[in-house]
Amino acid sequence: MSTTPTLSVYNSLTRNKEEFKPLVEGQVSMYVCGPTVYSDVHIGNVRTFISFDVIYRTLLYLGYKVRYVRNITDVGHLLDDGEDRISKGARKLQLEPMEVVQKYTNGFHDVMRTFGTLPPSIEPRATGHIIEQIEMVQAIMDNGYGYESNGSVYFDTEKYIADQPELYGQLSGRKVDELLTETRSELKGSSDKKNPSDFAIWMKAGEDHIMRWNSPWSEGFPGWHLECSVMSTKYLGDTFDIHGGGNDLKFPHHENEIAQNMGACGCQPSRYWLHTNMLLMNGRKMSKSEDNSISPAELLSGDSKHITQPYHPMVIKFFMLQSHYSSTLDISDEALLAADKGYRRLCEGLKTLEGLGLSAKNQTPGARDAELLKLLDDIDTELCDDFNTPKAVAKIFEILPLINGYKGGTIAADQLSADALQQTSVKLQRIFSDVLGLQSTLDDQSGGGKALDHVMELVLDMRQSARQSKDWDTSDKIRDGLAAAGITVKDAKEGSTWTIN
RNA sequence: GGUCGGGUGGCCGAGUGGUUAGGCAGAGGUCUGCAAAACCUUGUACGGCGGUUCAAAUCCGCUCCCGACCUCCA
Numbered sequence: 001m002s003t004t005p006t007l008s009v010y011n012s013l014t015r016n017k018e019e020f021k022p023l024v025e026g027q028v029s030m031y032v033c034g035p036t037v038y039s040d041v042h043i044g045n046v047r048t049f050i051s052f053d054v055i056y057r058t059l060l061y062l063g064y065k066v067r068y069v070r071n072i073t074d075v076g077h078l079l080d081d082g083e084d085r086i087s088k089g090a091r092k093l094q095l096e097p098m099e100v101v102q103k104y105t106n107g108f109h110d111v112m113r114t115f116g117t118l119p120p121s122i123e124p125r126a127t128g129h130i131i132e133q134i135e136m137v138q139a140i141m142d143n144g145y146g147y148e149s150n151g152s153v154y155f156d157t158e159k160y161i162a163d164q165p166e167l168y169g170q171l172s173g174r175k176v177d178e179l180l181t182e183t184r185s186e187l188k189g190s191s192d193k194k195n196p197s198d199f200a201i202w203m204k205a206g207e208d209h210i211m212r213w214n215s216p217w218s219e220g221f222p223g224w225h226l227e228c229s230v231m232s233t234k235y236l237g238d239t240f241d242i243h244g245g246g247n248d249l250k251f252p253h254h255e256n257e258i259a260q261n262m263g264a265c266g267c268q269p270s271r272y273w274l275h276t277n278m279l280l281m282n283g284r285k286m287s288k289s290e291d292n293s294i295s296p297a298e299l300l301s302g303d304s305k306h307i308t309q310p311y312h313p314m315v316i317k318f319f320m321l322q323s324h325y326s327s328t329l330d331i332s333d334e335a336l337l338a339a340d341k342g343y344r345r346l347c348e349g350l351k352t353l354e355g356l357g358l359s360a361k362n363q364t365p366g367a368r369d370a371e372l373l374k375l376l377d378d379i380d381t382e383l384c385d386d387f388n389t390p391k392a393v394a395k396i397f398e399i400l401p402l403i404n405g406y407k408g409g410t411i412a413a414d415q416l417s418a419d420a421l422q423q424t425s426v427k428l429q430r431i432f433s434d435v436l437g438l439q440s441t442l443d444d445q446s447g448g449g450k451a452l453d454h455v456m457e458l459v460l461d462m463r464q465s466a467r468q469s470k471d472w473d474t475s476d477k478i479r480d481g482l483a484a485a486g487i488t489v490k491d492a493k494e495g496s497t498w499t500i501n
Numbered sequence: 502g503g504u505c506g507g508g509u510g511g512c513c514g515a516g517u518g519g520u521u522a523g524g525c526a527g528a529g530g531u532c533u534g535c536a537a538a539a540c541c542u543u544g545u546a547c548g549g550c551g552g553u554u555c556a557a558a559u560c561c562g563c564u565c566c567c568g569a570c571c572u573c574c575a
Contacts, residue, residue, distance in 0.1 A: 015505095033575075041575095048575040085573080172570075173504055179571090224573090246575025251504090253574095276575065277506090278568085285569065322524065323514055328507080328568075335513040338525030345524090348538080390515050394523035401540070408532085410540050472534060479536075490538050497538090 005384040007062060009242075010326060012250065012273040013171055017386060020272065022241045028064045030056065031232040031270065033245035033253070034123070036073040037104035038085035041111050043296050043331075044279040044286055048246045050317055051276045051325035053117035053437055055244070055387050061435045062384070069235050070120040071228060072108075074101040075127050075211050075221055084221070087210045097211050101127075111296050114313045116437050122235050126227035130213045133222040133230050136264050137201050137215075145263035149192035151204030151218030157197040160259050168259055171273060172251035199256055201226050225256040232269055233261065243270030247277050247326075279320075280330045281306065294331070307333045311340060312441050318343045321389040321436055342397075347440040349400040350428060352407050357425030360418035368402065368411065369420040375399050376427055389436065396428065442499060460489070460496050 007020040022028045032052045035045050049070070059066045074086055074097075089100040112119075126133075137153050140146040145160055146153050161168050161176045169176050179197040204218035205211070212219045232240065238261070245254060254273065261269040278285050281292040294304050302310030319339035323329040375395050382391040405411035406421075432438050459478060466474035479489045486501045 035575075036573090043575095045575045051575095169504095174571075175504075178503065247506095248570065248574055251570060252572090278575075280568080283567070285574090287574095319513085327514085330513070332513080334511095334525085338513060340525090342524045345538090352539095388515080390524095391522075394515070397523055404539050405541090408539055410531090467534085470534070476535075483537095488537070491533075491536080492538075493532095 005381045007384045008386060009272055009274060010386050011271075012275045013270075018272070022064065023239065023271065026063070026065060028059050028066045028242065029236040029240035030059075030066060030068050030242040030244065031228070031236055031240060032068070032070045032120070032243075033228055033249055034070040034072050035104075035108055036085055037101050037108060038089045039104060040295060040297070041104070041108045042286070043294060043299065044246070046111060046115060046296055047279045047320050047329070048276045049112060049117060050115055050320055050437075051387075052244050052274075054321065054389060054435065055242075055274070055325075056118060056120075057435050057437055058383050058387055061430075067122070067236060068120040069122045069124065069232065071231050072101070072105055072123060072125045073224075073227060074098075074105075074125050075227075084209065084211055090210060098127075101125075114296075114300070115317050116313065116439060118437070124231045124235065126222070126231070127211075129227065129230050129234065130222065132234055133226050134202070134213075134215050136226060136230050136260065137217075137222070139264040140201060140260060143263055143266075145259075146201055147194065148217050149194075151220065152192055152200055153202035153217055154193050154198040155201050155223075155256065155259060155263065156194065157199070157259070158195050160263060164262060167262065169255065171258060172255050174251060174255070199223060199225065199252065201260065225253055226260060228253070229257050229260040229264070229269065232257075233265070238265050238267050238269070240270055242272045242274055244274040244276070247275040250275060274325075276325045277328045280328050281332070283330060299336075307336065309333075309337075311336050312343075314438055314441050315340045315343050318346075318393075318436075318438060321438075322393055323390055324386075324388060326386075343441065345400070346396065347442045349403055350432060350440065351442060353403045353421070353425045353428060356403065356407060357422045360413075360416070360421045362414055362417050363419075364414065364417060366414060366416040366420060368415045369417050372399065372402055372416060372420050372424055375402075376424055379427075379431055383435065392431070393436075396431070399424065399428070456487075456498055460498065463489075464496065 008017050009020045010017045030052075032049070034049075035041055052068075052070075056066060056068050075084065086097045086100055089095075089104075090097040093100060095103070109119075137146060140155065141148070141153065145156050147156055157168065158180060161180065165176060168174075169179060180195055200223040202215060202217055202220055202222060204220040209221070211221050213221060232243065243254070243257075258268060261267065280286065281294065284292055286293045292306075294306050298304035299307065299311050299316055300313060302308070315336065316339075319331075319336055320329065322339065322342075375398055378395045379392045382388045382395060385391070402411065402416070403424075406413070406416055432440075459482070463475045463478040466472075466478070482489055482498070487498050488501055489496055489498050
């Protein structure tokens with residue numbers, strides 16, 4: 001086996017692909033902006049969290065000890081009209097705000113479990129960290145970067161820009177003088193600010209605002225960006241390794257997060273910033289108002305005019321992994337269908353390999369061992385190149401003809417050694433399930449359990465007898481009947497196999 | 502308007518100064534009682550116009566088109 005290649009990641013902060021070196025050798029601290037739990041989770045959210053799940057899994061695979069923190073935003077995230085998202089949900093559903101939060105947090109967890117992602121190491125909630133947020137507001141004020149105005153506290157971007165002209169706007173590529181003259185924040189009706197680019201770190205609650213806490217400045221609630229600054233540094237330290245999130249959070253959310261951390265402790269929170277790109281439908285960012293949106297539930301049930309059939313969560317996940325996390329991905333029925341077929345072939349190939357790995361007898365080196373093992377090594381190389389799952393997946397597909405060819409006899413038995421096949425089997429299984437987080441859809445297809453297995457064994461046995469006596473009418477009748485019942489029979493030299501469609 | 506990113510073959514999607522990405526679909530073949538699967542072979546490609554270079558889809562300039570962000574969003 002070759003040595004593990006060096007991991008490199010694209011750092012949004014420097015706009016360069018850099019060698020990844022964690023702060024503490026062998027350990028990685030990673031923070032990812034989680035969902036705001038005010039409604040059912042968006043499929044675009046799912047893509048982002050699947051991307052970071054694979055990043056998390058790859059880091060574990062590479063032997064790092066990882067602390068992965070992903071928050072739940074349950075307060076402070078305001079709508080255009082200034083109403084808190086959670087409060088609005090509560091009003092609409094006539095529930096306690098925390099009931100809304102619980103309902104959609106549960107839903108979020110269910111969906112993520114369906115897609116086979118690992119839970120983060122810590123999943124903190126904004127409402128559980130009000131005290132820490134108040135403390136950070138105080139620290140920012142003590143350092144001269146925050147000012148109180150009518151019970152609310154704002155971050156003083158003008159002072160921050162004066163002190164750190166290179167920093168503010170670095171992540172999002174914004175020009176500071178434009179930020180200062182930006183006038184659109186008037187939308188928020190906040191005339192309490194000194195500059196339009198200033199943002200709230202503590203907001204005084206209005207009369208009818210449900211979610212409110214006591215603070216030195218007013219009864220109110222924390223600003224949206226603050227929770228991430230607080231929770232990331234609380235659990236990962238003032239400076240940690242990776243901060244991730246959707247590309248659309250770069251500005252203002254992440255930019256302001258950096259400003260807050262700098263304002264509070266004078267240091268950058270994260271060393272590497274990783275951003276995932278948007279999921280598109282019909283070439284545009286999904287949006288309910290433009291009718292180009294599909295929910296996780298609709299994808300799984302097939303109940304949407306955008307798709308012709310339900311899709312297995314693993315197929316959807318596989319579809320996503322065939323593009324790079326930093327690229328936009330256009331979702332469509334045609335593309336999902338292609339992924340579905342490809343995924344099925346992949347699963348069958350891996351199943352075949354598993355059998356070969358156990359049954360191969362050739363103890364001498366094979367002429368094509370090197371070719372196979374090279375492809376195997378290439379997978380690691382691709383994963384280490386900024387978590388390039390599409391290329392890693394392509395390598396697996398390049399291995400398939402070797403496996404199937406060996407099984408089918410077009411590749412002679414002495415061409416591949418038992419050892420190489422065994423090694424490939426073990427490694428691919430690991431890549432497939434541990435790193436990519438995929439599960440074969442073939443297994444749960446025989447979900448009827450043992451009874452169905454026995455029935456099928458009997459039926460196929462009877463058909464085999466018919467075939468041996470060249471009773472094609474009977475053998476075809478059995479096959480057609482099974483096909484009508486949704487079971488595909490495939491004949492091979494060693495016998496017939498079956499799968500449920 | 503500002504900032505950033507992108508335009509790749511029928512579809513999705515990698516990649517990048519010279520050598521097949523990959524998947525799906527299509528075509529031909531092998532195998533098979535037939536079918537399915539598998540295997541082999543295979544076509545169509547890098548928005549447009551210039552420039553740099555021995556060589557550009559890949560670098561530079563211009564241009565057209567698209568998207569994201571700038572306001573809540575993963």
